[in-house]
Every structure is written in C-alpha cells, then in structure tokens.
Amino acid sequence: MAGLPSAITVYEVGPRDGLQNEAEPVPTAVKAELVRRLLAAGLPVVEATSFVHPRWVPQLADAGELLDTLAGDLGDAARDLPVLVPNERGLDRALERGCRHVAVFGSATETFAQRNLNRSWDQQFAMFAPVVERALAAGADVRAYVSMCFGDPWEGDVDPDRVVETGQRLLAMGATQLSLGDTIGVGTAGQVGDLVRRFVAAGTPVDRLALHFHDTYGQALANVLAGLLAGVTTYDASAGGLGGCPYAESATGNLATEDLLWFCRGLGIDTGVDLDAVVAASAWLADARGRPSPSAVVRALTG
Structure with missing residues (x-):
C-alpha cells in the first residue's frame, strides 16, 4: 500500500498494562521471565511495571x-x-533503582481524571509538572500517556480539541513522547486520522506521537492502519492481548502484539521482532495463568 512507513517501533506494554488487571497477582518470577522472553524476541521497548501504590x-x-x-x-x-510513575513518590522509587525511562498517565476527561488520579482534569498537570521536571533533571526521559482519547464510559464522546490540549500541555512540560490511548476501544479509523491531523496542525511533530489501542469493538488493527497512513510509527501493544484498566471496567484487552506483528508483516513493514518468539512467550504465559490467550494470532499459530 502506498503511503505506509517502511518500519515501525512496537512499544510492548504487556508486563505492566497487560498484567495490572489480572484477578490474582502474577508471581514476580513469572513476570521477570516474561520480560526476558519478550526482550529476547527483539522487542525494542518493554515497559516493565508501575510504581503505583499497592492499595490501588x-x-x-x-x-x-x-x-x-x-x-x-x-x-x-x-x-x-520503562516504568510508570503516577506521582513524585513513584518517581522517587524509580530513581532509586536508576530507571532511565519513566511515564506519566494523564486523562483527556474530567471524570476519568477524578477516578484514576483523584484530581480534576486541570489539577493533574500540577501533579505531573514536578514529576517531569525532576525526571528530566535526573537524566531520565518521560513518556506521557493520554487516556480516554476517543470515548469515556461516563462522559461519552470526547472532544478531540480537549485531547490535543491535554497532550500539548504534557509535551510542553518536557515529555519526549505522547501515547494517545483509546482506553475503552471505541475509536474508529476516521477518528484516529482526524486526531493525528489535529495534533500536527497544532504544531506537534508526528514523530512525537504514539498510538495505544484496545480491541473492544474489533477496530484496533483498522485504527493502526489509519495511524500508519497519518504518519505515526510507534504503536503500543501487549503480548497475548492481555490488559484492561482497573478504573474503567469497559476497557477490554489491549491490541495484541502478535496481531500487530502479523498485520505489519502482511504490509511489508519491518518491526525487527521475531513473531514466533513472541507467540511462544504468550503461549507460555497463558499456560502459567491457566487461561487461553486472547490474541487471535496466538490461537491460530498454537491451535
């Protein structure tokens, strides 16, 4: 297809975003082995965990x-x-271990900011500002997630201009990359292309953007294609399609890494990742969890 990039970066979020919604905690040794297997498969980025308070x-x-x-x-x-740090205490714990890549998790909507961060939409920026400033001063880079970019289970459709404003405020603080999340999986390809174009029109370089899709309505890969055509070359994905959000019950699994890899292979887009090795890692994790993988590609290649 014309207009597609020759290569993309797959940003693996399975060990953090994929496992945070499990009914029972996964043993640390299993998590560590999953990270090792994903790195060995050639994934260039594997987000390991989050320094969030254990109560939450x-x-x-x-x-x-x-x-x-x-x-x-x-x-x-x-x-x-990379590790997620919700606040300054989380950053302290990350810096104590010398982490070089941290992420903050913002919201494009008022209700989700209140439920997920216990802050108003506007107050979240005051919470993130010292986190970003201190991380950069310590030599770490900062990724910023924006959740609820297309729909919110409490507020419905989300104004794309509010999403752009949220993202630009986070970038202005010094975030090096902005991941735009379809947290409940309601976005469509037309909306994805429109949102990326709005960011570019507002002065955001397209190479600062990443896209994070959930497959609730089966639209994740169509949305990836819209993002590719709009020039985005970084995509979040979760091995085996694991994940959700503990504060948004309608958020189902993330886009499966294997499904993304298969899709890109068919388009001739290089990922640098060994699909078979990722499938093997997800099949191993499914056995460890005692449940089948949600990924269609994993089921097809291991069935």
Whole structure:
C-alpha cells in the first residue's frame, strides 16, 4: 500500500498494562521471565511495571522486587526498561533503582481524571509538572500517556480539541513522547486520522506521537492502519492481548502484539521482532495463568 512507513517501533506494554488487571497477582518470577522472553524476541521497548501504590493496583505491588530481579539478570540494561510513575513518590522509587525511562498517565476527561488520579482534569498537570521536571533533571526521559482519547464510559464522546490540549500541555512540560490511548476501544479509523491531523496542525511533530489501542469493538488493527497512513510509527501493544484498566471496567484487552506483528508483516513493514518468539512467550504465559490467550494470532499459530 502506498503511503505506509517502511518500519515501525512496537512499544510492548504487556508486563505492566497487560498484567495490572489480572484477578490474582502474577508471581514476580513469572513476570521477570516474561520480560526476558519478550526482550529476547527483539522487542525494542518493554515497559516493565508501575510504581503505583499497592492499595490501588495490588497486581503491581512487587515493582521494586521485579526490577531488582531483572537487574540481577540483565545488569545495567534493566535500567532501560520503562516504568510508570503516577506521582513524585513513584518517581522517587524509580530513581532509586536508576530507571532511565519513566511515564506519566494523564486523562483527556474530567471524570476519568477524578477516578484514576483523584484530581480534576486541570489539577493533574500540577501533579505531573514536578514529576517531569525532576525526571528530566535526573537524566531520565518521560513518556506521557493520554487516556480516554476517543470515548469515556461516563462522559461519552470526547472532544478531540480537549485531547490535543491535554497532550500539548504534557509535551510542553518536557515529555519526549505522547501515547494517545483509546482506553475503552471505541475509536474508529476516521477518528484516529482526524486526531493525528489535529495534533500536527497544532504544531506537534508526528514523530512525537504514539498510538495505544484496545480491541473492544474489533477496530484496533483498522485504527493502526489509519495511524500508519497519518504518519505515526510507534504503536503500543501487549503480548497475548492481555490488559484492561482497573478504573474503567469497559476497557477490554489491549491490541495484541502478535496481531500487530502479523498485520505489519502482511504490509511489508519491518518491526525487527521475531513473531514466533513472541507467540511462544504468550503461549507460555497463558499456560502459567491457566487461561487461553486472547490474541487471535496466538490461537491460530498454537491451535
């Protein structure tokens, strides 16, 4: 197809976003092995965990233990695994372990900001500002997520201009990349292209944008295609299609890494990732969890 990039970056979020919504916490040793397998498959970025308070996301209560385990396996390279930091305390814990890549998680809507961050939409920026400033001063880069970019389970359709304003405020703080999330999976290809064009028209370089899709309505890969045609070359995905959001019950699984890799292979787009190795990692994790993988490609290649 004309107008597509020759290569993209797959930003693996499975160990963090994929496992945060599990009914029961996954053992630290299993998480560490998953990270190792995904790195060995050639994924260039693997987001490891989140330094969120255990009361809010008990599935990630072992964040420090996990990074310590990975440091023993990977040495200094473990410091390059991104981690989510919801606030300054989370940043403190990440910097104590020498993390070089951190992320903050904002909201495009008022209601989700209140439910997820216990802040108003406007107040969230005051919370993030010192996190970003201190992270940059410590030599770390900062990724910013924007959730509810296309629809919100409480507010309905989301004004794309509000999404652009949210993202630009986070970039102005010093975030190096902005991941636009369809948290509940209601976005369509037309909306995706429109939102990317609005960001570009507002002065945001397209190479600063990433896209994060959920497959609730089966639209994730169509939305990827719209993003590719709009010039976006970084896509979040979760091995095996795991994930959701503990504060948005209608958020189902993330776009499966394997489905994205298969899709890109068919389009002749290079990812640098070994599809078979990712499938094997997801099949191994499915066995460890005692449940089949949600990924269509995993089921097809292992069935």
